[in-house]
Structure formats: structure tokens, C-alpha cells
Amino acid sequence: MGDSHYFSTVPAKRRRVGTVELRVGDLDVELSTDRGVFAAGEVDWGTRYLLAEAPRPPRTGPLLDLGCGYGPIAVALSRWAPQAPLWAVDINPRALELCRANLDRHGGKAATTCLPDEVPSEVCFAAIYSNPPIRIGKAALYEMLAAWLEKLTEEGRAYFVVNKHLGSDSLARWLKEQGHPTTRLRSRRGYRILEVQARSL
Numbered sequence: 001m002g003d004s005h006y007f008s009t010v011p012a013k014r015r016r017v018g019t020v021e022l023r024v025g026d027l028d029v030e031l032s033t034d035r036g037v038f039a040a041g042e043v044d045w046g047t048r049y050l051l052a053e054a055p056r057p058p059r060t061g062p063l064l065d066l067g068c069g070y071g072p073i074a075v076a077l078s079r080w081a082p083q084a085p086l087w088a089v090d091i092n093p094r095a096l097e098l099c100r101a102n103l104d105r106h107g108g109k110a111a112t113t114c115l116p117d118e119v120p121s122e123v124c125f126a127a128i129y130s131n132p133p134i135r136i137g138k139a140a141l142y143e144m145l146a147a148w149l150e151k152l153t154e155e156g157r158a159y160f161v162v163n164k165h166l167g168s169d170s171l172a173r174w175l176k177e178q179g180h181p182t183t184r185l186r187s188r189r190g191y192r193i194l195e196v197q198a199r200s201l
């Protein structure tokens, strides 16, 4: 049997603990990784692009890292907005364990790491950041994004990094059709950074 996919809820049992370096802007930190999580060998280029190019998080939050993996986005958000309540969610328990450890190590002790369903329903977000799990399939992805976008505050913004080959442009079209003003903020190497607003009521 091969390794399970990074988006599996039950990662491969065998472990291969490692470290990667996250360098973006003023941030230079070492993060723990393991087999069975996304981008275990190196912080994903799209993730680094998102962190380098998307606007910095609002200082007061609340903030969401949707599909946090081992936490490169969560750690960056917690460093840039240390007072903001931060939620880092994933369905992969190993990813959550690593994200928790990386947040603890790099000062994000106020952040909460949990399964998506464990975020209290009343919490709304001033900003959502995500390198979303495209490989779960279009229907599941759209359903997931739509649900979380309902939790944006009126003035809130979501920032998604998605490759053109993995459907960024059709996602942007679909978001607009759903009533979410959506802008392509940046584009490089086929990666688009989308800025998405709450639906106007």
C-alpha cells in the first residue's frame, strides 16, 4: 500500500519527521513536517506566493487558515497579527498536530487548531487565507468554500491561491456567480491569488 494522500483524514502510519524553512518578507522560521501532510518536503510555492503577495491580516481578526496543513499560513498570520484570534482548521489530524506544535514554537499560542466542525458556529472572520484542497474534487471544494465564505464579516476578505491548471479561473467565475465580488490580485507561474468579498445582502 502506498502513502495516503495529504488530504486524507487518516494519514499513513509510518512517520518521517522533518523540518522546512518558511522565509517570506520579515519571517524566517523552521517548521516541523511529517509524511502524510501536504508539501512535507518544502513549503509550497503557491503558499509562499500567497503569503508574500496577499495583504497582511487585519490586526484584530478573527482570522481563518482554511486547510492549514502543518501551518505555514497559520504561523505567518500569528506572527503578523499576534493579537488576533486565529483559527487553523484541517481534516487531517497529523496536520493539526504539526500545526499546533509549529504555532506553539513560533509564538501563536492564542491560536486554535481544530477540525472544521469544531469552530463555533457564531464565529465570523475578518480574513480567510487558504491554499485550498483542490484535489478533493470540484463539488466538494465549492461546497466547502461557499460554507466558509458565509462566515466572512461584511467588510471581510478571503485570499485563495489556486493554480490555473487546477481551475482558478473557473473558481473565480463561480464565486462571482454566487454573488461574491472576486478579483484576481496577482498572477505568476500560473498561480492566481483571488481576493473574495462577502456576498452583498
Ligand SMILES: C[S@@+](CC[C@H](N)C(=O)[O-])C[C@H]1O[C@@H](n2cnc3c(N)ncnc32)[C@H](O)[C@@H]1O
Binding pocket: 006, 007, 008, 038, 039, 044, 047, 066, 067, 068, 069, 070, 071, 072, 073, 089, 090, 091, 092, 095, 116, 131, 132, 133, 134, 136, 144
Ligand atoms: C493544499 S493543502 C494546503 C496546506 C497548507 N495550508 C499549506 O499551505 O501548506 C490543503 C489542506 O486542506 C486540507 N483539507 C482537505 N479537505 C478539507 C476540508 N474539508 N476542510 C478543511 N481542510 C481540508 C488538507 O488536509 C490539506 O492539509
